[in-house]
Amino acid sequence: MNSYPALNDHFDEAWVFFGRDLTARMPTFRDADRATVVAWLSSIDTELLFGERWAEPPDAVVDDLSRLWANGKAIGLSASAVRWLQAAFRDGDPSEDPALVRDRERFVALLKSAIPRLPWREAMQPIGVIWSLGHDRELEYFAALADDPALHPKTRAEAAHYREICEDERAAREAQEGGIE
Amino acid sequence: MNRSLLPEVFRGLPVPWSLSDSIQRRDALTALSATADQRSVALAALEHSLAFMAALGPDEDDDEPNPYPALNDPFDEAWIFFGKDLTTRMPTFRDADRVSVVAWLSSRRLGG
Known part of the structure; x- marks a missing residue:
């Protein structure tokens, strides 16, 4: 089912050329x-974007375009915040900034709490980030996620992929520790 | 009637978090120091955007x-x-x- 029924196939093809103009x-x-969406729609040749022209844009088109734009921005903001925080925890030194530890725990907790409720595509980046911060310490977490029948198969498959990486990491670590003894 | 496209929690975020253009936001964030205060803003931005996405429901192509x-x-x-x-x-x-x-x-x- 199309989430934006008022945005037609013509729009799907053409939107890539128009999105930045609306954002500007x-x-x-x-x-x-x-009001800005309506003003923008009135300023462009909608024949190019929708294959048709209107005296004024239909409410359903304004509603769907507004939602499409807002959803895209929320997804983009989340990705920005994840990347920026991931770098902050990778590069920060807890001996100089003790709050890093608390903030990092909060970061991972936010991601873990959201993953089961996210559309599967939006769950991919958080799953990878949890692994990058925790490696095989997250093995049990990924195993539980991969085995959760309530989750989307693609989310479970991604978790199973990282479970496998964590198993290899843990086996390598245990082999190394065993060799030291 | 005019309506905001995004909830107030997004509108109230400081720049660069509330920049609409993802490339401008990315460039500005590259220059932003990761102080404890900035991390708090980032965690708030993340919490709001995750909650927003969770409310979207399944991806539209799930039944393709x-x-x-x-x-x-x-x-x-x-x-x-x-x-x-x-x-x-x-x-x-x-x-x-x-x-x-x-x-x-x-x-x-x-x-x-």
């Missing part, structure tokens, strides 16, 4: 409102 | 035609338990061929 009209989230 | 129509629903459920076993049969890309797949399928009780 709403440079911050505070500028993003329905 | 299966690109592997011969692999049924029991397969989708069970494959995560079998994949490693097939990979073991074909340890390098050079070993991966149709005959090995057939031999593996014949070696297992795979019916559902």
